[in-house]
Amino acid sequence: MKEKNIKKVVLAYSGGLDTSIIVKWLQDNYKCEVITYTADLGQKGEIESAKKRAKELGVNQIFLDDVKEEFTRDFIFPMLRANALYEEQYLLGTAIARPLISKKLIEVANECNADAIAHGATGKGNDQVRFELSAYALNPSIKIIAPWREWDLNSREKLLSYASSNNIPVDMDKKNAPPYSMDANLLHISYEGKALEDPWTSAPEDMWRWTASPKNAPDQEEELEIEFFKGDPIALNGKNLSPANLLEELNNLGAKNAIGRLDIVENRYVGMKSRGCYETPGGTILLQARRALESVTLDREVAHLKTELMPKYANMIYNGFWWSPERENLQKFIDATQETVSGFVRLSLYKGNIIIKGRKSENNSLYSSNLATFEEDHGEYDHKDAQGFIALNALRLKNNGKK
Numbered sequence: 001m002k003e004k005n006i007k008k009v010v011l012a013y014s015g016g017l018d019t020s021i022i023v024k025w026l027q028d029n030y031k032c033e034v035i036t037y038t039a040d041l042g043q044k045g046e047i048e049s050a051k052k053r054a055k056e057l058g059v060n061q062i063f064l065d066d067v068k069e070e071f072t073r074d075f076i077f078p079m080l081r082a083n084a085l086y087e088e089q090y091l092l093g094t095a096i097a098r099p100l101i102s103k104k105l106i107e108v109a110n111e112c113n114a115d116a117i118a119h120g121a122t123g124k125g126n127d128q129v130r131f132e133l134s135a136y137a138l139n140p141s142i143k144i145i146a147p148w149r150e151w152d153l154n155s156r157e158k159l160l161s162y163a164s165s166n167n168i169p170v171d172m173d174k175k176n177a178p179p180y181s182m183d184a185n186l187l188h189i190s191y192e193g194k195a196l197e198d199p200w201t202s203a204p205e206d207m208w209r210w211t212a213s214p215k216n217a218p219d220q221e222e223e224l225e226i227e228f229f230k231g232d233p234i235a236l237n238g239k240n241l242s243p244a245n246l247l248e249e250l251n252n253l254g255a256k257n258a259i260g261r262l263d264i265v266e267n268r269y270v271g272m273k274s275r276g277c278y279e280t281p282g283g284t285i286l287l288q289a290r291r292a293l294e295s296v297t298l299d300r301e302v303a304h305l306k307t308e309l310m311p312k313y314a315n316m317i318y319n320g321f322w323w324s325p326e327r328e329n330l331q332k333f334i335d336a337t338q339e340t341v342s343g344f345v346r347l348s349l350y351k352g353n354i355i356i357k358g359r360k361s362e363n364n365s366l367y368s369s370n371l372a373t374f375e376e377d378h379g380e381y382d383h384k385d386a387q388g389f390i391a392l393n394a395l396r397l398k399n400n401g402k403k
Contacts, residue, residue, distance in 0.1 A: 002150060003143045008033045008114040010105050012131070015050025018120040020168050021159055022147050023057045026118060030145070035061040037108050039101055042068045042186025042248065053169070063108055067100060068186055072243035075100050075322075076187050080286055081231040082306070082334045083294075084314040089264050091280045091287065092317050093188025098127060099322035102134030106142065116143035123148045126269050130320035137323035156193070180207060186247055188260075188280040199265050199275050210255045210279040214352040217258040221348040223357070224253065226289045228345070231338025233286060247282045254281025257349035269319045285354060289345040292359040296367045297340045306337050340364040 009026060013019045013036035026034050036054045040047050047064055054062045075096050086092055105117040117135060121127035123146070132144050153159050163170050180191040189210055195201050205213060227235035233246055241249065254260050260281035268274050294303060309330065316327040343361030347354055370380040 003030075003116055003145055006030045006032045006115045006143065006145070008035065008112065009116045009118050009145060010035045010037055010109045010112065010114045011118045012101055012105055012120065013038050013050060013054060014120070015047075015053045016120075017159060017163060017168075017170055020053055020057060021153070021162055021166075022118065022120050023054065023059060024166050024168065025147055025151060025153075025162075026145070027058065029150075032115075033061075034059055035063065035108065035112055035114060037063045037065070037101075037105055039071075039097075039104055040064065040066040040068060041071050041097055041100075041184075042244065043184035043189075057168070061112065065104060067104065068244040069242060071097065071100055072186060072247050076247065076283070077232050077243060078331060078335070079317060080283065080290065081338050082310055082313045082331075083287055083291060084310060084317060085287075086314045086318040087264070087266055088311075089262060090266060090276075090278065090318075091188065091262075091283045092314065093185060093278060093280055093283065094127065094183045094190055095130060095318050095320075096187065096322075097183075097185050098130035098320065099134040102131050103138060105131075106135060106138045109139075109142065116145050118145040118147065121146065121148065124268075124270065124272065125274075126318065126320070129269055130322075133320040134323050186244060186251070187283050188278050190279075191277040192274065196275050196277060203263055203277050207277065208261065208279060210251070211261055211281055212256060212258045214258040217351045218256065219351075221350045221355070222253060222257055223346065223348045224285075225344055225346050226286075227343070228290065228293055229342045231290065231335070231341040233289070247286075250282030250285050252281075253349060254285050255279070258352040259349055259354060260284040261352070285347070285349070288354045288356065289347060290341065292345045292347070292356045293341055293343050293361065296359055297343065297361050297364045298337060299366065302337055306334065309333070 009030065009032050011019065011022060011026065011034055013023070015038065023034050023036065026032060036059050038047060038050045051062055051064055079092060079096050084092055108114070109117055119128065119131045121131055128146055128148070132146070135142050135144060153162055160170060180196070181193040183190045191207055196203060225237055226233050232243070234240060236246055236249055260279050260283070262278040262280065265273050265275045298306070313327070313330050313334070316322070316324060316330070321327050342364055343359065345356065346358040347356050368380065370377045
């Protein structure tokens with residue numbers, strides 16, 4: 001349904017094909033002023049070109065915002081504390097960016113007295129849900145324009161034709177063809193469409209933009225040491241780094257060593273299955289490293305409960321409920337578990353593999369070498385104690401076996 005009385009709208013603008021077309025479409029169909037907002041989330045090389053394109057399309061108010069540190073500190077790191085994986089595989093690189101962008105759209109709309117916000121998410125995707133649930137949570141009265149639910153430009157071919165007729169430039173790939181549908185930020189880059197729409201067809205090697213192929217990665221292991229404080233990484237190889245700089249450095253090291261490629265068919269919240277390919281080098285390293293440190297710093301039952309709750313937490317983020325009370329309350333539990341997750345993890349990267357070499361925590365380790373040893377434990381553990389433990393647990397099984 002078309003919104004009415006729209007004089008000014010804030011558009012989440014990437015500078016890509018879809019959102020460039022949306023600028024022109026909003027101007028023509030709503031006769032309104034379009035304000036563009038572009039967040040620098042670490043997507044590399046797109047920010048200045050987005051500003052240039054917005055100007056060419058007649059936009060007067062252009063917001064460019066470097067939010068890499070906020071994005072990493074307040075969104076990526078809290079999510080990673082949960083070891084969140086959607087459907088046990090996807091590190092949620094696209095999903096975690098949407099609540100931040102929605103927050104910024106609302107802030108700009110308030111600052112500029114805009115009537116509405118707009119986005120370029122399709123009616124088939126999850127992002128429309130994520131953008132809009134976040135926006136309504138932050139401003140229940142905001143109006144939202146979703147062009148994909150209004151226009152008849154329902155294919156890449158029609159979009160390209162519209163762009164051509166309105167002199168909107170289209171970026172081409174190395175083969176002079178329109179690129180994959182992509183999303184990039186400091187955590188990941190994703191690919192959809194084209195050959196990937198057939199789940200049996202292999203992703204072409206020249207599609208991957210960040211990571212080396214395992215067969216082309218260095219033949220030597222790369223050793224790293226990551227320091228964590230209360231669940232968050234704070235230093236790499238002895239050097240303290242800001243959240244965004246640390247993640248960027250891990251991205252570079254991981255990409256060089258072929259870490260973080262993923263090719264999955266996922267279940268979208270809106271109902272269909274969709275194939276996506278992802279590169280998440282730094283996040284993949286941090287997931288493995290934190291798990292290694294948690295193995296010596298978390299109580300068994302706390303660790304198991306956290307693991308059991310993780311899929312629910314991941315679903316909340318994937319489905320767009322970052323700003324929901326259930327996510328915020330679950331985050332409090334997750335953060336409480338991380339109070340003891342401080343220490344060091346040593347690992348190596350080799351041709352797509354992350355190999356944990358060591359983990360230690362000076363003050364919070366629950367690991368006891370006396371309890372774990374096969375040698376003399378100096379009275380720490382009485383082997384006879386196991387007999388009663390087994391007898392109690394066997395009682396139910398023995399009783400069932402009598403039937």
